[in-house]
Amino acid sequence: MSEYTASVHWQRDGQAFADNRYSRRHVWQFDGGARVPASSSPSVVRVPMSDPAxxxxxxxxxxxxxxxxxxxxxxxxxxxxxVVDDYRDDAVGVMARNAAGRLAMTAVTLRPAVAFAGPAPDFAAVERLHHAAHDACFIANSVTTDVRCEPILRED
Known part of the structure; x- marks a missing residue:
């Protein structure tokens, strides 16, 4: 068994709180030292209480x-x-009501475009690799969200 940690830190910094107009800006910090500015989504909490950056x-x-x-x-x-030279995925998540009527990330569509060095596998082989990657992905195996993969054929 492995454990993974993340530290999430928010401070009020003297802002009013009871009026619901406090900043949702906060910081994620990971064990390797990476610090990531975070916030609520502007789709959920309007700016300036959220930070689009x-x-x-x-x-x-x-x-x-x-x-x-x-x-x-x-x-x-x-x-x-x-041999993979480049991998780009412009993934999209959809927030909607789930079967229980709760807001949830109901679908995530991955759109990976992969460039290979030298001879490339045919599209069917690439699809099989993506299917195997999806089956092995720890995160996909941990959620009930419908995770779809729509590979894009790159011809560089």
Whole structure:
């Protein structure tokens, strides 16, 4: 078993609080020292109480799924003998009401575009690699969100 930690820190800094007009800006800090400015989504809490420059939990959720998928894809492609030169995913998450009527991230669509060095696998092989990456992804295995993968064929 492994454990992963993150520290989330918010301070009121003398702001009024009871009127619900306090800043939602905060900081995420990770064990390697990375500090990430964070905030509520401006879609949830309007500016100036939220900070559009900060990463919001919904964006982080989408990025976490995309990043986990990518890391598995890279390893599986390497194991299959393919050399990946570039990987880009413009992932999109959808917030909507789930079956219980609660707001939830109901779907995340990954749209990975991969460039290979030398001969590239055919599209069917790339789809199989993405399917295997999805099956192996720890984050995708941890959520009930519908995670879809729509690979994009890159011809660089």
């Amino acid at each position: 900060g990463v919001d939990p919904e964006e982080a959720f989408v990025a976490s799924l995309s990043s986990c998928h990518m890391l598995w894809f890279l390893d599986l492609a390497r194991q299959a003998g393919w």
